[in-house]
Amino acid sequence: MALPILQIPELDQCVHCGLCLTQCPTYRVTHLETESPRGRIHLVRAAGEGRIAPTERFAEHLYLCLMCRACETACPSGVKYGRIAEAAREVLGPPGGRFSRAVAGLAFTQMFPRLGRMRLLFTMLRAYQRSGLRVLARLLPKRLREMEALLPPVPDRFFAPESALLPALGPRRARVAFLSGCVMPLLFGEINEATVRVLRRNGCDVLIPKDQGCCAALNVHNGETVAAKAMARRNIDTFLSAGVDAVIVNAAGCGATMKEYGHLLAADPQYAEKASRFSSLVRDASEFLAGLGLVGGLGRLEMTVTYQDPCHLAHGQKVRAQPRQLLAAVPGVTLVEMDASDRCCGSAGIYNITHPEMSQTLLEEKMAAIARTKAPAVVAPNPGCMLQLRSGVQRTGNGVTVYHLMDLLDRAYQLGEARP
Amino acid sequence: MELIGLLRRIVGHHHVLVAPEDVIVYEQDGSILQAIPEVVVLPGSVEEVGQVVRATRGAGVAIVPRGSGTGLAGGAVPAGGGVIVSLARLNHLLEVDLRGRTAIVEPGVINLEVTKGVAPHGYFYAPDPSSQAACSVGGNLANNSGGPHTLAYGVTTNHALGVEVVLHDGNPLWLGGRVPDTPGYDLCGVFVGSEGTLGVVVQGIVRLMRARESVRTLLAVFNRMDDATRVVVDVTGAGIVPAALEMMDQTTIEAVERGAPVGFPRDAEAVLLAEVEGVREYTERALREIEDICRRAGAREVRVAQSEQERAALWKGRKGAFGALGTLAPNYYVMDGVVPRSRLPETMRKVAEIGRAFGVRIANVFHAGDGNLHPNILFDMRTPGELDRVIEAGAAILKACVEAGGSLTGEHGIGLEKKAYMSWVFTEADLDAMARVRRAFDPTAGFNPGKVFPSPPACGEPRRVPAKIPAGLWV
Numbered sequence: 037m038a039l040p041i042l043q044i045p046e047l048d049q050c051v052h053c054g055l056c057l058t059q060c061p062t063y064r065v066t067h068l069e070t071e072s073p074r075g076r077i078h079l080v081r082a083a084g085e086g087r088i089a090p091t092e093r094f095a096e097h098l099y100l101c102l103m104c105r106a107c108e109t110a111c112p113s114g115v116k117y118g119r120i121a122e123a124a125r126e127v128l129g130p131p132g133g134r135f136s137r138a139v140a141g142l143a144f145t146q147m148f149p150r151l152g153r154m155r156l157l158f159t160m161l162r163a164y165q166r167s168g169l170r171v172l173a174r175l176l177p178k179r180l181r182e183m184e185a186l187l188p189p190v191p192d193r194f195f196a197p198e199s200a201l202l203p204a205l206g207p208r209r210a211r212v213a214f215l216s217g218c219v220m221p222l223l224f225g226e227i228n229e230a231t232v233r234v235l236r237r238n239g240c241d242v243l244i245p246k247d248q249g250c251c252a253a254l255n256v257h258n259g260e261t262v263a264a265k266a267m268a269r270r271n272i273d274t275f276l277s278a279g280v281d282a283v284i285v286n287a288a289g290c291g292a293t294m295k296e297y298g299h300l301l302a303a304d305p306q307y308a309e310k311a312s313r314f315s316s317l318v319r320d321a322s323e324f325l326a327g328l329g330l331v332g333g334l335g336r337l338e339m340t341v342t343y344q345d346p347c348h349l350a351h352g353q354k355v356r357a358q359p360r361q362l363l364a365a366v367p368g369v370t371l372v373e374m375d376a377s378d379r380c381c382g383s384a385g386i387y388n389i390t391h392p393e394m395s396q397t398l399l400e401e402k403m404a405a406i407a408r409t410k411a412p413a414v415v416a417p418n419p420g421c422m423l424q425l426r427s428g429v430q431r432t433g434n435g436v437t438v439y440h441l442m443d444l445l446d447r448a449y450q451l452g453e454a455r456p
Numbered sequence: 457m458e459l460i461g462l463l464r465r466i467v468g469h470h471h472v473l474v475a476p477e478d479v480i481v482y483e484q485d486g487s488i489l490q491a492i493p494e495v496v497v498l499p500g501s502v503e504e505v506g507q508v509v510r511a512t513r514g515a516g517v518a519i520v521p522r523g524s525g526t527g528l529a530g531g532a533v534p535a536g537g538g539v540i541v542s543l544a545r546l547n548h549l550l551e552v553d554l555r556g557r558t559a560i561v562e563p564g565v566i567n568l569e570v571t572k573g574v575a576p577h578g579y580f581y582a583p584d585p586s587s588q589a590a591c592s593v594g595g596n597l598a599n600n601s602g603g604p605h606t607l608a609y610g611v612t613t614n615h616a617l618g619v620e621v622v623l624h625d626g627n628p629l630w631l632g633g634r635v636p637d638t639p640g641y642d643l644c645g646v647f648v649g650s651e652g653t654l655g656v657v658v659q660g661i662v663r664l665m666r667a668r669e670s671v672r673t674l675l676a677v678f679n680r681m682d683d684a685t686r687v688v689v690d691v692t693g694a695g696i697v698p699a700a701l702e703m704m705d706q707t708t709i710e711a712v713e714r715g716a717p718v719g720f721p722r723d724a725e726a727v728l729l730a731e732v733e734g735v736r737e738y739t740e741r742a743l744r745e746i747e748d749i750c751r752r753a754g755a756r757e758v759r760v761a762q763s764e765q766e767r768a769a770l771w772k773g774r775k776g777a778f779g780a781l782g783t784l785a786p787n788y789y790v791m792d793g794v795v796p797r798s799r800l801p802e803t804m805r806k807v808a809e810i811g812r813a814f815g816v817r818i819a820n821v822f823h824a825g826d827g828n829l830h831p832n833i834l835f836d837m838r839t840p841g842e843l844d845r846v847i848e849a850g851a852a853i854l855k856a857c858v859e860a861g862g863s864l865t866g867e868h869g870i871g872l873e874k875k876a877y878m879s880w881v882f883t884e885a886d887l888d889a890m891a892r893v894r895r896a897f898d899p900t901a902g903f904n905p906g907k908v909f910p911s912p913p914a915c916g917e918p919r920r921v922p923a924k925i926p927a928g929l930w931v
Contacts, residue, residue, distance in 0.1 A: 048786035048836075053486050053779040054526040054590045058566055067498060067544035067564070069525065070473075075481040082480050093477040110589070112776025113783055114715040 042084030044123050049115045050077045056107035056117075061380045061398055062100050070097045073107035073117050080124045090127060098124050099131040100394065102387055103257050104347035104380035109354075118352070119299065125259035131390055140386075144260040148218055148250040149267050155194065158222040162190035183389055188223060188423060195221030195228040202232060202242045209239030209328060213280040215271075215294070217287055217419075218250035224419050230446035231286045231321055237332045237449050238325060242284075247274040251285075253293035253348075254385050256300065268297045269307055272314045283314070286321045286442055288418040289385065292352030294318045320349060322417060322441055326358035335451025336368040337444065342411040343371060344402070344425065345378035346418035359417055359441050366448045374405040381416075383424030395424075403428040406436060417441040459515045463497050463539075466507045471498040471545070482522070482540050486587070488787055488837070489530035489872050493520070493540045500545045502620070502628060502658045509656060510626025512539050518902045521652040523563060523595030526587040528790050529871025531599060531651050536906035541656060543594050549573050550659070557664045558617060558634055563594025563657045570662065579664045582609035585867070586775045594657050600649030602867030604700040604774065607825040608733065609665065611867065613648040620659035621647060624898045634661055646893065651869050652904035654897040668733040671699070672743045673767045676728045676750040677721050677757040681705060681808075684726035685801040687753045688824040691730070692797055694749065696742050701825030702729040707784065707834075708777050708821040715780035718773035721757070728755075728824065729774055777821040778832070784819065785834035789846050792868040793857030797827040806856045807831050814849035828866030829857065851877065870908045878910045 056073040057063050069075035079097055082088045098121060107117045130140040147153055164170070165187075173184045195216055212235060216228055235242050248271055255264035271294070275283050285291035298312035319327075343363065349355045356378070363371050382388060382398030402425070406414050416422050417440050425438045464472045473479050473496040483492040497512075499505045512519050518538030525532055534540055547564035554577055559570060567588040570581040584603035585591055591601070597619060602611040609615070618632030632644030647654055678684040688701060704712070704727050709720045720727055728750065732742040747758050761767040781788045795803045804820070807829070811818040822830040831853055835846045854864055858880050865874060878887065891909060894901060
């Protein structure tokens with residue numbers, strides 16, 4: 037039976053040339069066409085035409101994909117693979133068995149859209165981690181035990197800006213709004229603080245609207261679009277009414293998703309235009325700062341680093357040069373490129389939970405590439421990559437430090453301030 | 457099926473695919489032809505290939521070898537049914553001998569990986585098909601693949617010293633060796649370009665080349681295609697052998713600029729990409745001479761790449777051109793005709809005429825220096841009747857090439873798509889002689905049946921058979 041909903045126009049652009057194969061992390065590991073971008077596109081097309089059924093097996097192929105979109109960089113025809121895969125996942129619903137689908141569904145519709153609940157959950161997790169109850173985790177089933185182990189320590193302090201408008205330090209050059217995110221303020225509050233400080237030092241009035249919510253990236257990537265659209269509409273209303281020059285994001289996955297709100301809401305007559313307008317304002321922090329040009333006294337950071345291109349920055353937003361420009365602007369920092377810096381580290385949103393084996397294989401490759409550079413630090417401007425790389429550091433015990441780019445810039449500014 | 461159980465025992469359960477949602481992605485290569493295989497096997501070692509071949513052929517079932525599936529003539533499409541043996545897992549660069557300037561590779565090694573593996577030492581592997589970032593050396597050996605730089609360096613057969621092959625009985629056999637010539641018949645030469653009809657390549661010894669001191673690249677922009685084709689004749693006529701001399705027409709430029717733009721001028725009727733390699737003194741002089749010839753022929757602009765980045769950008773546009781055609785139409789049908797260089801201008805006019813006569817849009821991107829044309833007919837397979845027209849137009853183009861004293865294929869192979877035209881260039885006696893060579897290697901002709909030779913496939917149930925397409929296929 038044909039599935040017209042899968043007869044997506046983007047499919048027509050793929051001519052089956054195969055240039056995506058060797059750039060696809062899952063094809064590189066499996067050598068199977070079914071686990072390649074071209075193969076998955078072929079599957080979606082065949083399901084749309086009714087030549088195969090969208091079975092469990094079909095879903096497995098679609099969900100083994102990391103959604104890293106390296107294939108979009110490789111594609112000479114500009115096929116928007118991400119949109120094809122998202123459309124297919126929308127038909128399939130969230131991945132996994134009945135239990136994990138239910139958990140995912142609950143998270144996508146009840147947790148991510150309500151940041152208050154997220155905060156409560158992480159407060160409880162923090163209490164649990166501090167309580168000594170952790171020894172009981174051994175009693176959990178294997179899968180839950182692995183998930184428990186992936187959770188990093190919840191910091192003492194969440195991101196809580198003292199005011200919704202933090203003025204520029206020095207002459208004002210821009211007025212921006214900042215997406216504080218869903219998990220970022222809870223697990224990486226310090227990086228949010230660092231980002232805001234760096235923006236302010238560069239002459240930005242930073243607005244942190246209270247009514248903002250999660251960007252819905254995880255929803256969209258896992259086939260949930262109803263709550264996702266509501267979340268997008270809320271952010272659009274909030275940020276557009278702020279009257280800013282740009283909406284700044286320091287998480288690559290969020291930035292990529294928000295730049296595509298225009299596509300997500302293309303069929304919504306009330307929001308289509310507003311969504312495109314909103315998307316055109318979204319900038320990754322590195323993209324924005326490189327465009328603005330860094331000002332102020334950067335101190336000397338005597339260190340060698342390597343740089344991991346987050347997939348949704350390099351492939352999703354085509355932002356590659358700007359983070360490197362910023363690194364080069366910090367006195368004393370030497371960048372040593374790793375092999376295939378734009379290949380996925382295996383984090384990919386919740387992928388390291390849903391597909392631990394593939395995720396680990398990719399992480400091992402990545403850790404080896406980092407080790408070959410002999411750099412004692414890696415910069416990865418995205419929280420998912422940072423968590424994944426830190427778990428790799430823990431596993432290999434190689435002592436590499438994982439930084440967010442904004443964290444590094446903030447340190448340089450602080451040093452510059454201390455030694456004028 | 458008993459054979460499936462046997463195959464699973466040999467390569468492991470995960471490496472035998474039979475589910476419809478698995479095998480359907482193996483129904484197509486880089487061409488537009490499709491036929492769904494019953495079984496796909498992915499052996500992980502030379503021994504496993506031998507056992508798979510022994511079991512499969514022993515059961516009387518045909519084998520279709522497959523590399524990366526980037527071929528453009530349907531060579532890896534199992535039109536005659538049978539088992540696809542994917543060599544994708546045999547992907548190790550086994551040995552690099554820089555002093556002997558050879559490398560031993562497994563068939564699934566990606567073409568570009570060979571060069572990447574030796575580039576730090578100042579060497580490269582010369583054959584460079586446009587799909588080199590994805591195509592396999594095994595597939596290149598099977599099709600005797602070319603590429604832009606084969607103008608100066610020759611095609612795959614000029615770089616293959618030896619191959620280890622698995623024959624129909626599952627036994628491996630070395631043909632050729634590490635040195636340029638071995639006693640007896642050149643059987644390695646026979647195997648290269650045999651399109652998977654003689655056996656399965658499991659290892660290859662390939663030649664490595666020393667990287668040249670200087671590489672210079674220019675892009676010449678022409679308002680008229682005729683002027684550009686004349687330059688090709690003039691450049692080679694002047695005794696210059698560029699490393700590459702590539703042409704793209706306006707339609708192709710449009711596709712590249714829509715897909716992954718590199719800054720080709722969209723209003724030009726043709727651009728010519730020329731590259732010279734050698735010692736610095738030579739490349740400077742040759743580049744200037746080519747530039748002069750271009751300007752005399754009426755080039756409106758000549759851009760010389762001033763950095764490696766600029767050079768890479770020009771090549772990115774060229775190498776991505778085929779894939780970029782997807783921005784213009786959902787399907788393209790690529791021709792691979794060859795004509796003597798001197799007949800290039802008139803043949804290009806003829807191609808344009810054929811396009812008009814059949815009412816089809818054609819994008820040209822090709823190895824002009826070799827006289828190797830790639831007219832790509834753009835179409836939408838879902839439009840009823842369009843495919844027939846496209847196939848007829850393609851046949852007319854190839855016929856024109858043959859009539860100009862050329863050939864059916866420069867580098868893509870005959871595969872499925874052109875086997876019906878073999879009689880234009882070969883007599884019955886020629887074809888019979890070739891069939892006897894094949895039977896000497898494979899008496900029951902169970903490797904890649906239904907390819908190359910103009911005979912109907914032995915088995916396989918056609919699901920949808922459009923007119924003009926070989927039976928057993930659906931497109």
